[in-house]
Amino acid sequence: MKLKYLLMLLVIGNVFFHAQTNNAEKKIPEKRTYKELEDEFYKALPGDTNRTKSIAGSYLKKAKSEKNMPQIAEGYVMIHFEEDLPNALKYLDSLQRITRNSKENIYPARIYLLRGNLYLKTNNLQAALNNYILGLKYAKEKGNKRQIAMAHTSIAYLNNYIGKHAETAKVLKHYAYDADYMNQDEKNSLKLNLADAYIEINKMDSAYALIQEGLLDSKKNKDVYRYYQNLGLLGYYHLHLKNYQKAINGLLKCEKYFFTKNNGSKRNHNYTLLYLGKSYAGLQEKEKAAELFRKIDSLVLKTNYIYPELRDVYTYLIDYYKENNDKEKQLYYVDRFLKVDQVLDNQFRYISRELPRRYDTPELQQEKDDITNELTKRKSLFYIVLSLLLISHLLFINVYFKYKKSEKNYKKIAQDLIQSVNENRVGKNNDREMNKEISSEPLVSESPENPEDKTSRTISEDIARNILHELEIFESKDQFLNKGITLGSLAKKIKTNSKYLSEIINTYKGKNFATYLNDLRIDYAISRLANDKKFRSYKIPFIAEELGYNNEQAFTLAFKKRTGTPLSVYLKEIENMSLD
Structure with a gap:
């Protein structure tokens, strides 16, 4: 699940950004002041578009009639929330024009944060991140702690998409408990998202405690919307623990609430149906699960709201119709x-780690061709069908042999690696002794060009030798396995500066610091495995963590990039050669 409640936090956070001007709060024909209109707007339930548009329109009309620039700015902010992306961006462009010379410390960061929220809602994560980074930059320049918090929590949302759930939880926990400048509504939303992140990293007791706190608090304060948000998260909690019936009992109540008078956002709608469908699937009630997943597909077609868990939805429906031999719907x-x-694939840099892999794109494309050929067979003449079948078989054979060739190549690389490890066992100590002798000699490159010509004239030979000696210790003692190593931290450890260290590594190791560190870890992994x-x-x-990587995906990608073969193939070949 991808922190579906965070946008609620961002909307709440926008209340903070209101300009602190009260001198223009005069009565308008509707007998509402700016403050009254703002309160009505931000207390409206998500999805109540007609009401919020009307309030925002009244606010902007009043401000323009009074030529009150700070309140016109607020009007543009309010009215952009319920518009489609192009129109919303136009309102924010207008906001940027009239606040260009504003002395308030909320500008220009506010504009970039609002743009980031817009792009986030429309799944343009790259544009969202770019705007959040700019918002963070300007918030820091103005020393605006609350805007800094909004930028950090927004970026935490994006981090969650690439599997950094623990890092996300750390950020949310800080702002939920250690930031006294966050108001209670903001803290409640942060705790809701924190509970979600805890479920992702299997801190189930901590997640449950936060959900129960949210349920009790929202009930006490008669905050119905937040109560059902927490109830939906409780459903996800039970789903995660495979308590399917308990999940269903709560989620059915959420479905009734969120789908009545459009109380919920599209996130609420989608995730409520998703968890209900998965819960029924867990109980093997396949027809109910399929019905809910079909509803999700309808919502996606209507709203174009796409999120990673949709792959679970479609793979389930594909399997369902495959079992029922319904080729038409399977193909659909x-x-x-x-x-x-x-x-x-276009919008996200990395696909969620929990998504099933057996329906990857190449296999699905081939399956689509096979089904299309079968359906064509029923409607076409014999010679056309025969031709299509022949083509499909040729394609299959081509793909098969390419796969076999690739598999054989991976095995050969893995075997060569293992053989190299075995051959180097004896020579390893001799190599280290040789390196020690070399390190005591004047620094001369093996290449025709002296490395001193490449390095800065400010780095003396003594300093360079000292840094290389420290790097030798760093390598020999396997200190590169420690987590969180950066160029700066290593430079500090060996008592030099980052510039010198970087230049020495580039010159004498022939690579940048990140590649140098990664190669050491993978070479260590090759040998130790x-x-x-x-x-x-x-x-x-666990192996990835032992090697200093933040997650399994980072390790496996680094292993293949360094060696040219997947980690799984290497491990399999080790076992095969051990058995032999």
């Missing part, structure tokens, strides 16, 4: 899956 949902997958049976018996996330 294969098409839907491919379209959604393309959007996700081959030599240490107990180590390779551990689960991959």
Whole structure:
């Protein structure tokens, strides 16, 4: 789940950004002041578009009639919330024009944060991140703590999409408990998202405590909307623990509330149906699950709201209709899956770690071709069908042999790596002794060009030798396995500066610091996995953590990039060669 409640926090946060001017609060024909209109607007339930548009229109009309520039700015902010992306951006452009010379410390950061929210709502994560970074920059320049908090929590939302759930939880926890400048509504929203992040990292007790706190507090304050948000999250909590019936009991109440008079946002609608469908699937009530997943597809077509868990929805529907031998609908949902997958691939840098892999794009494309050929067979002449079948078989054979060739290449690389590890066992100590002798000699490059010509004239030979000596210690003692190593932290440790260290690594190691650190870790992994049976018996996330990586995905991607073969193939070949 991807912090579906965070946008609520961002909307709440916008209340803070109101200009602190009260001198223009005069009565308008509707007998409402600016303050009254603002309160009505921000207390309206999400989805009550007609009401919020009317309030925002009245506010802006009043401000323009009085030529009150600060309140006109607020009017543009309010009215942009319920507009589509192009019109909303135009209102923010107008806001930027009239606040260009504003002395308030909320500008220009406010504009970039609001733009980021717009792009986030429309799944343009790259544009959202760019705007959040700019918002953070200007918020820091103006020393606006609350805007800094809004930028940080927004970026935490994006981090969550690439699997950094623990990092997300850390940010949310800080602002929920250690930031006294956040108001209670903001803290409540942060805690809701924090509970969600805790579920993702399996801190179930902490998640449950926060959800119960949210339920009790919202009930006490008669905050119905927040109560059902927490109830929906409780449903996800039970789903995660496979308490399917308990999940269903609460989620059915959420469905009734969120879908009545359009009380919920599209996030509430989608995730309520998603968890209900998964819960019914867990109980093997396949027809109910499929019905709910079809409703989600209808919502996606209507709102174009796309999120990573949709792959679960479409793969389930594909399997469901495959089991029922309904080729037409199977093909339809294969098409839907491919379209959604393309959007996700374009919009997100990394695909969620929990998504199923057996329906990856190449396999689905091939399955689509096979189904299309089968349906064509019923409607076409024999020779056309025969031709299509021949083409499909040729394509299949081509794909098959390419796969086999790739698999054989991976195995060969893995075997060569293992052989190299075995051959280097004896020579490793000799190599280290040789390196020690070399380090005591004047620094001369093996290449025709002296490395001193490449490095800055400000780095003396003594300093360079000292840094190389420290790097030798760093390598020999396997200190590169420590988590959180940066160029700055290593420079500080060996008592030099980042510029010197970077230049020495680039010159004498022939690579930048990130590549240098990554290569050390992977080379260590190659050797230890081959030599240490107990180590390779551990689960991959644990091995990744031992090697200093933040997550399994970062390790496996780095391994393949360094070696040219997947980690799984390397481990399999180690076992095969051990058995031999």
